[in-house]
Amino acid sequence: MIQTDSITRVLFEDFRPSAIRLFYVIGFAAIAVFCWGVYVQVRKYRRGAATNAGGSVLSRFTEMVGTVLSHRTVARRDPKAGAAHRLIFYGFVLLFIGTATITLDYDILGPLFGVHFWHGEFYLWFSLVLDIAGVMLVGGLIYMMVRRGWMRLPKLDYARPDRQPTDPDYDRSGYRREDWAFLWTLILIAFTGYVLEAVRLVWLADRADVWGVRWWSPAGAAMAEAMRAGGMSNAAGGIVRQNLWWFHGLLALLFIALIPFTKVKHIFTAAGSLMFRDPLAAQRLPRVPAEQKQAGAQYITDFTWKQLLNLDACTKCGRCHEACPARAVGAPLSPRDVILSLREFANKTLESGTLPPAAELDVHGKGPGQVAMETLWSCRTCMACVEICPVAVEHVPIIVQMRRKLVEEGEMDPQLKKTLQTIHKNGNSFGESRRKRAAWTKALPFKVKDARKEPVDVLWFVGDYASFDPRNQKVTQAFATLLQDAGVDFGILYEGESNAGNDVRRVGEEGLYEVLAESNIETLAALSFKSIVTTDPHSYNTIRNEYPEFGGTYEIQHYTTLLLKLMQDGKVPVPRQLGRRVTFHDPCHLGRFNKGYEAPREILRLLGCELVEMGRCRANSFCCGAGGGRIWMPDPVGADKPAHNRMREAAVIPGLEVYVVSCPKDLTMFEDALKTTGNEGKFVVKELIELVREALPQSQVETAVKMSPTA
Amino acid sequence: MKILVAVKQVAALDEDFEIRADGKDVEPDFLVRDLNEWDDFSLEEAMKIKESASTPVEVVAVCIGPDDADEALRKCLAKGADRAIRVWDDAIEGSDSIAIARLIAAVATREAPDMLFAGVQSSDHTFASTGIATASLLDWPHAAVVTSLTYTPGANTAVFRRELEGGVLHEMQIECPAVLTIQLGINTPRYASLRAIKQAAAKPIEVLTLEDLGVAPMHVGESGSLSRVRRMYIPEKGRAQMIEGSVEEKAARLAQIIKERAGGAA
Numbered sequence: 001m002i003q004t005d006s007i008t009r010v011l012f013e014d015f016r017p018s019a020i021r022l023f024y025v026i027g028f029a030a031i032a033v034f035c036w037g038v039y040v041q042v043r044k045y046r047r048g049a050a051t052n053a054g055g056s057v058l059s060r061f062t063e064m065v066g067t068v069l070s071h072r073t074v075a076r077r078d079p080k081a082g083a084a085h086r087l088i089f090y091g092f093v094l095l096f097i098g099t100a101t102i103t104l105d106y107d108i109l110g111p112l113f114g115v116h117f118w119h120g121e122f123y124l125w126f127s128l129v130l131d132i133a134g135v136m137l138v139g140g141l142i143y144m145m146v147r148r149g150w151m152r153l154p155k156l157d158y159a160r161p162d163r164q165p166t167d168p169d170y171d172r173s174g175y176r177r178e179d180w181a182f183l184w185t186l187i188l189i190a191f192t193g194y195v196l197e198a199v200r201l202v203w204l205a206d207r208a209d210v211w212g213v214r215w216w217s218p219a220g221a222a223m224a225e226a227m228r229a230g231g232m233s234n235a236a237g238g239i240v241r242q243n244l245w246w247f248h249g250l251l252a253l254l255f256i257a258l259i260p261f262t263k264v265k266h267i268f269t270a271a272g273s274l275m276f277r278d279p280l281a282a283q284r285l286p287r288v289p290a291e292q293k294q295a296g297a298q299y300i301t302d303f304t305w306k307q308l309l310n311l312d313a314c315t316k317c318g319r320c321h322e323a324c325p326a327r328a329v330g331a332p333l334s335p336r337d338v339i340l341s342l343r344e345f346a347n348k349t350l351e352s353g354t355l356p357p358a359a360e361l362d363v364h365g366k367g368p369g370q371v372a373m374e375t376l377w378s379c380r381t382c383m384a385c386v387e388i389c390p391v392a393v394e395h396v397p398i399i400v401q402m403r404r405k406l407v408e409e410g411e412m413d414p415q416l417k418k419t420l421q422t423i424h425k426n427g428n429s430f431g432e433s434r435r436k437r438a439a440w441t442k443a444l445p446f447k448v449k450d451a452r453k454e455p456v457d458v459l460w461f462v463g464d465y466a467s468f469d470p471r472n473q474k475v476t477q478a479f480a481t482l483l484q485d486a487g488v489d490f491g492i493l494y495e496g497e498s499n500a501g502n503d504v505r506r507v508g509e510e511g512l513y514e515v516l517a518e519s520n521i522e523t524l525a526a527l528s529f530k531s532i533v534t535t536d537p538h539s540y541n542t543i544r545n546e547y548p549e550f551g552g553t554y555e556i557q558h559y560t561t562l563l564l565k566l567m568q569d570g571k572v573p574v575p576r577q578l579g580r581r582v583t584f585h586d587p588c589h590l591g592r593f594n595k596g597y598e599a600p601r602e603i604l605r606l607l608g609c610e611l612v613e614m615g616r617c618r619a620n621s622f623c624c625g626a627g628g629g630r631i632w633m634p635d636p637v638g639a640d641k642p643a644h645n646r647m648r649e650a651a652v653i654p655g656l657e658v659y660v661v662s663c664p665k666d667l668t669m670f671e672d673a674l675k676t677t678g679n680e681g682k683f684v685v686k687e688l689i690e691l692v693r694e695a696l697p698q699s700q701v702e703t704a705v706k707m708s709p710t711a
Numbered sequence: 712m713k714i715l716v717a718v719k720q721v722a723a724l725d726e727d728f729e730i731r732a733d734g735k736d737v738e739p740d741f742l743v744r745d746l747n748e749w750d751d752f753s754l755e756e757a758m759k760i761k762e763s764a765s766t767p768v769e770v771v772a773v774c775i776g777p778d779d780a781d782e783a784l785r786k787c788l789a790k791g792a793d794r795a796i797r798v799w800d801d802a803i804e805g806s807d808s809i810a811i812a813r814l815i816a817a818v819a820t821r822e823a824p825d826m827l828f829a830g831v832q833s834s835d836h837t838f839a840s841t842g843i844a845t846a847s848l849l850d851w852p853h854a855a856v857v858t859s860l861t862y863t864p865g866a867n868t869a870v871f872r873r874e875l876e877g878g879v880l881h882e883m884q885i886e887c888p889a890v891l892t893i894q895l896g897i898n899t900p901r902y903a904s905l906r907a908i909k910q911a912a913a914k915p916i917e918v919l920t921l922e923d924l925g926v927a928p929m930h931v932g933e934s935g936s937l938s939r940v941r942r943m944y945i946p947e948k949g950r951a952q953m954i955e956g957s958v959e960e961k962a963a964r965l966a967q968i969i970k971e972r973a974g975g976a977a
Contacts, residue, residue, distance in 0.1 A: 433743075
């Protein structure tokens with residue numbers, strides 16, 4: 001090996017000074033265009049509303065860096081795309097650092113301090129690393145091209161469910177061209193880099209300090225060997241190098257200049273979006289500040305700068321599009337298209353020097369870039385989109401904030417309007433008298449404590465469906481019996497309970513939500529209890545995550561964790577082994593929202609059930625279709641429903657006996673879907689509580705009552 | 712240009728209600744109160760006229776009732792009414808629909824609106840007479856059960872349709888000012904969001920007394936009414952009875968009942 005300091009890469013060898021000057025002029029121009037683009041984008045985001053992301057910037061930054069470096073979110077549910085993106089990312093980053101190193105040596109340290117380090121052994125290792133980085137980049141890009149061009153993945157199909165082909169903004173071929181231009185530009189830059197390296201080697205093959213160390217650039221060297229074998233002379237190499245150098249250089253500078261104007265900007269916007277992610281984006285919806293006159297988002301400027309950044313972070317990967325239950329049944333909603341529509345709208349209105357008049361900033365409607373009310377009302381707020389988004393786009397709060405505006409205007413389904421009025425009047429969505437809330441207790445052989453009158457250990461927040469729906473009342477009674485038998489000191493609020501408000505808030509009726517939350521918190525404040533339990537994941541979510549902002553902080557658990565504890569502690573007797581083949585449906589608000597995946601599965605194991613998971617389970621569970629207030633809105637007649645889609649998924653499990661749920665609304669939705677999909681008789685839908693009751697010996701309370709002659 | 716909309720805070724029965732000790736009304740604890748459904752439509756009709764008018768139109772809601780009737784008025788303010796007036800005095804308690812009409816007419820005289828809307832009836836007492844009685848007391852033209860209305864603010868006349876028996880419609884023209892009682896379904900009432908209702912709480916409700924209106928206490932309440940509630944009761948139900956026993960016994964009992972009834976009629 002030739003160990004001399006003269007080993008380095010030639011940069012401007014044989015260039016006329018004017019050519020070098022020209023290159024620098026173009027380089028600075030590219031940087032200027034880049035900076036201008038960044039300024040325009042930042043100005044766009046700054047036109048959004050203020051928001052306080054909270055938390056320390058440093059911890060947010062480190063978490064973001066961790067997410068980016070690990071590619072954790074990019075690889076989820078698509079490990080191959082994740083791996084390819086990782087190759088592109090690391091290849092690109094290494095090549096970027098490499099180029100920056102040359103600049104540091106040649107343009108900064110050299111001219112200013114006369115210090116040069118980019119030669120000798122350091123250069124050789126540098127050369128090797130960059131050659132490998134280039135291979136990684138090209139490899140990743142080729143996979144992405146194959147994926148786009150030949151795999152025909154449905155999530156990369158830009159067909160819009162929320163537009164007709166005749167609508168002016170239906171056509172997404174612009175995005176498709178941009179996708180391909182992006183891939184081709186990068187691969188051309190990388191590939192010409194190798195060719196350039198190869199022809200340089202051929203051109204300088206006579207120089208030992210170049211040719212002698214050629215294998216430190218293995219890809220370039222192999223190509224050079226091939227060129228020489230093919231008969232390329234040193235001089236020919238030199239000529240090709242001279243021309244290709246400009247092509248490669250200009251293409252790279254063009255790429256840099258265009259970053260803020262193209263999808264390439266996701267390098268920055270995705271990182272920014274990840275950095276300002278809200279881990280409870282869907283679980284805890286934003287409050288409307290008391291001094292704010294308008295509720296919800298009407299104009300593009302009503303979104304926060306963070307939401308505007310979200311819009312630009314989207315890379316159209318289609319994971320939300322794939323996960324969305326509304327999209328799956330043909331409803332006019334794709335979370336991806338909501339984000340892209342608003343992005344197009346923001347680009348159109350907020351990138352110019354002056355802000356257009358308010359009338360042109362209205363995001364509601366059917367015009368280009370606007371979001372139609374049918375789209376907004378199709379959302380189940382199930383959080384599947386937010387959960388899977390690799391770049392932390394938070395669709396649910398965006399949709400709910402737009403719904404708040406629709407609610408203010410009364411632009412909603414008549415049945416929903418009626419239900420909201422009913423909830424306001426009666427405190428429940430069933431339109432029943434408050435006095436009837438605890439009517440289900442009358443069938444019990446024991447009295448359920450009134451927590452308003454005496455202290456209890458466990459306060460049971462029952463919720464509307466569990467209280468009033470006749471089918472769910474059976475489950476509610478079974479749970480009461482379980483608690484009583486286990487000797488739990490529990491009580492309920494009787495008519496003091498109001499709808500917890502989870503779904504009212506997700507509908508966008510923020511004022512009514514405030515009334516409900518404040519009323520429940522006021523009731524609870526006067527009572528003595530240690531913790532809250534509920535069988536309703538919806539109530540669980542809002543009490544757990546949203547009541548604290550209204551001054552109600554409690555220890556609350558879903559019944560599955562309490563029941564598991566009682567079983568593990570022996571308070572609930574060892575159950576009979578049921579030996580059933582079951583599958584478990586994770587309720588959105590228990591699973592995805594609050595990560596309660598394990599307790600119900602552990603209970604099923606204790607019951608001796610064989611759990612066969614559906615393809616979509618845990619974080620990827622598929623909404624029953626009732627969320628976000630959709631349970632109060634009729635589904636279009638004849639259209640497919642999310643619950644039907646789910647039933648078909650369960651039905652393919654061979655020998656399935658029980659479809660287990662742990663949410664009152666799920667029980668209602670899926671028992672109905674079981675019939676309408678023709679699966680009745682094949683398997684049954686049951687609440688987990690019912691399975692537990694079935695596996696236990698006769699209830700002690702019930703037996704005691706039956707044996708007592710006075711009963 | 713002004714439209715006066717007469718509204719009522721009605722009472723709906725809760726489950727398992729009880730009759731008040733004096734036997735003339737339901738125990739108030741068992742009543743759920745709300746804005747009368749018909750009034751939702753008459754207010755909406757006024758709001759539609761206001762919103763489509765080229766000249767300013769003032770919509771004023773008026774309600775005769777105690778403090779808790781403010782809730783009904785707030786709903787009207789939340790939906791966009793410009794002002795709200797509530798009339799109350801303890802002497803008004805026990806008024807029949809004509810006495811209430813006397814008060815509304817007094818408010819109309821004071822406000823001098825171009826139109827007065829009322830619901831066809833209230834869902835609790837169902838007299839369907841307050842609106843028409845008001846017209847009579849004002850000596851204004853009137854029309855009941857209006858199902859569609861064409862009216863340009865400031866015009867001397869309005870054209871409307873009313874429902875008649877057998878699906879027949881009456882299209883009529885009326886001189887203004889007039890009293891129209893509005894039927895359900897004439898429009899789609901807007902939704903008053905809770906936020907709007909809360910914001911309406913900050914708007915003033917003008918409270919008028921009998922003195923303000925120049926109505927003597929003897930002209931309202933029981934003394935000013937020509938009809939009075941004697942008692943309120945739940946009619947006996949369940950007159951059917953199961954006949955038990957063998958076929959012969961059942962037949963004999965049936966024959967006996969028929970004879971008793973037939974005998975009574977004869």
